[in-house]
Amino acid sequence: DIDGVGRKYHLELVLEDVLHKDSTVNCTAEVLYHLGNKNIAPDVQFTLEGELRNTDEADNIFYNRIKSLEKELVAENIPDSHGNVSPEMQPVHLLAWVASGYVIWQNSTENTKFQLAQIKRVKQVKRSDEYLEFDYMILLHEMVSQEIIPWQMTVLWHPQHGVQVTQDSRQPKHAPE
Amino acid sequence: LQLDFWLAPRGLRHPVDIRVPFPSLQPLKAHLEANGVSYSIMIEDVQALVDHEQMEMLRSPRRLPLSTSTFNYDAYHNLDEIHAFMDLLVAENPNLVSKLEIGRSTENRPLYVLKFSKGGTNRPAIWIDTGIHSREWVTQASGVWFAKKIVLDHENDEGLASVLDKMDIFLEIVTNPDGFVFTQTQNRMWRKTRSKHSGSICVGVDPNRNWDAGFGGPGASRNPCSETYHGPYANSEPEVKAIVDFVKNHGNIKAFVSIHSYSQLLLYPYGYTSTPAPDHKELHQISEKAVAALSSLYGTKYKYGSIITAIYEASGSTIDWTYDQGIKYSFTFELRDTGRYGFLLPAKQIVPTAQETWLALKVIMLHARDHPY
Numbered sequence A: 001d002i003d004g005v006g007r008k009y010h011l012e013l014v015l016e017d018v019l020h021k022d023s024t025v026n027c028t029a030e031v032l033y034h035l036g037n038k039n040i041a042p043d044v045q046f047t048l049e050g051e052l053r054n055t056d057e058a059d060n061i062f063y064n065r066i067k068s069l070e071k072e073l074v075a076e077n078i079p080d081s082h083g084n085v086s087p088e089m090q091p092v093h094l095l096a097w098v099a100s101g102y103v104i105w106q107n108s109t110e111n112t113k114f115q116l117a118q119i120k121r122v123k124q125v126k127r128s129d130e131y132l133e134f135d136y137m138i139l140l141h142e143m144v145s146q147e148i149i150p151w152q153m154t155v156l157w158h159p160q161h162g163v164q165v166t167q168d169s170r171q172p173k174h175a176p177e
Numbered sequence B: 001l002q003l004d005f006w007l008a009p010r011g012l013r014h015p016v017d018i019r020v021p022f023p024s025l026q027p028l029k030a031h032l033e034a035n036g037v038s039y040s041i042m043i044e045d046v047q048a049l050v051d052h053e054q055m056e057m058l059r060s061p062r063r064l065p066l067s068t069s070t071f072n073y074d075a076y077h078n079l080d081e082i083h084a085f086m087d088l089l090v091a092e093n094p095n096l097v098s099k100l101e102i103g104r105s106t107e108n109r110p111l112y113v114l115k116f117s118k119g120g121t122n123r124p125a126i127w128i129d130t131g132i133h134s135r136e137w138v139t140q141a142s143g144v145w146f147a148k149k150i151v152l153d154h155e156n157d158e159g160l161a162s163v164l165d166k167m168d169i170f171l172e173i174v175t176n177p178d179g180f181v182f183t184q185t186q187n188r189m190w191r192k193t194r195s196k197h198s199g200s201i202c203v204g205v206d207p208n209r210n211w212d213a214g215f216g217g218p219g220a221s222r223n224p225c226s227e228t229y230h231g232p233y234a235n236s237e238p239e240v241k242a243i244v245d246f247v248k249n250h251g252n253i254k255a256f257v258s259i260h261s262y263s264q265l266l267l268y269p270y271g272y273t274s275t276p277a278p279d280h281k282e283l284h285q286i287s288e289k290a291v292a293a294l295s296s297l298y299g300t301k302y303k304y305g306s307i308i309t310a311i312y313e314a315s316g317s318t319i320d321w322t323y324d325q326g327i328k329y330s331f332t333f334e335l336r337d338t339g340r341y342g343f344l345l346p347a348k349q350i351v352p353t354a355q356e357t358w359l360a361l362k363v364i365m366l367h368a369r370d371h372p373y
Helices: A056-067 A089-107 B022-034 B046-059 B078-093 B136-152 B158-166 B177-185 B237-248 B278-298 B320-324 B347-370
Strands: A006-017 A020-034 A043-049 A076-078 A116-126 A132-142 A147-158 A160-170 B004-007 B017-019 B097-104 B110-116 B124-132 B168-172 B253-259 B266-267 B303-306 B330-336
Touching: A020 B320, A056 A132, A056 B017, A076 A089, A089 A116, A089 A132, A089 A147, A089 A160, A116 A147, A116 A160, A116 B303, A132 B253, B078 B097, B078 B110, B078 B136, B078 B177, B097 B237, B097 B266, B110 B136, B110 B237, B124 B136, B124 B237, B136 B158, B136 B168, B136 B330, B136 B347, B158 B237, B237 B253, B266 B278, B266 B320, B278 B347, B303 B347, B320 B330, B330 B347
Parallel strands: B124 B168, B124 B253, B253 B330, B266 B303
Antiparallel strands: A006 A020, A020 A043, A076 A116, A116 A132, A132 A147, A147 A160, B004 B017, B097 B110, B110 B168, B266 B330
16 A cells, blocks of 8 residues: 555566466566556556567567458457357457457556457458557456447557557447347 | 348449348338338248257257266367266266355356365365356366366375365366357357346356445446447356355355456456455466466466456456455466467367366466465
């Protein structure tokens, strides 16, 4: 506890590559939850002890595939009710994971535990520049309240410039199936 | 106007989608036009679409299983298929398995329990339930697998055979059938029952907050629209009341296991208080052994502890009640995974999940057999 400021946690974690389970990196982090105002995201400082796996090849394949689509990508329910994610949709799913991580961070307190539950809908938005843009409607599962929260997020991505969430907003519970 | 926003307002130049009830059409149109707001109609008649989809779903029914050997354990099934499976299992093993109806759900669906018994009268028993929270699909699917496993192993597996020599096993596979059907037809993420309450448009009660143990205390919600709504009073839900009545009438249940997903946890009482359960040391030791057995198969990591320390404060939960009734070996599982797929666990993980969980269940069952009380 830090008087007048908030509560700080010191963490030692191991990052595991979801796609390559034997690829792990140690990490230390400090997370500061602010006192009082629950509308401020926690401060996070971290140090990676090692390097993350290089994903340039897969990134470029995905980037070029989307760039060359005739019609903008549209998809629903990823994963579907049975947990399936088609190979073509896997990168779209992974991108949502990364982007939802940002949304989760911005909305976390010491009393929340969010997970991405599902992508209800994703629509590619045409852009004239080199970025890819996706408009996602996702469902977040909040573990403590057990609520399923629909959330809209606009995601920009480029292989060299990384991921950006340019806009996000919590949706009312009766968002469409 | 009872407008139902399907895409909520979020800023300038972003569209808003609204489902408009018929009586509100004219007033809304007038309002938009008066304010120079342009609109277009995306769906003329939502009800017609819903009706059509329903019709489509009924038109191409899935084929029911023909035997429990050809049943596909690697897939998720609907309620009819699971009921057909149960009847087949009984028909194929009439000397071991029988089907009991312990009550009816809010929407009048039967609440079936499979009884596995080698004889005797009112033997000490083990209870297992799956699917109390309907969206936790890997649990009902595991329940189906457990049923078949008991039949397959009841003679050749030493441990299981010795358990059944002395004890009966009761297995309720679809503990919340109304919720289950709802997850199949309307909302895959539905958790609660489907009971309606006057004074609220919201439906359903959290069946794992509806038990008479710390009922209504912190760790449950009194808001009917909440996912953890405890209900108007303890045992208000027929799905819960049926089990309560069964347990009380049976009077000889010695182990009670309620299965959920996800988080990979093995939990024992209490959830409604941080006072340790009198038997917590023993329950902790059993948990340690059970989790080790589970991990031995595929390396799946579980944590264990009391509900309140390992997960969160929860009042009115199942195993707090069963424990306070005197059923010492009361446990709750949270099965795979830890959030990557969550409730939407891929079907190919059903069997591995069921297999590893079964090893943990056997530890609990054997302990109950070896420590009569």
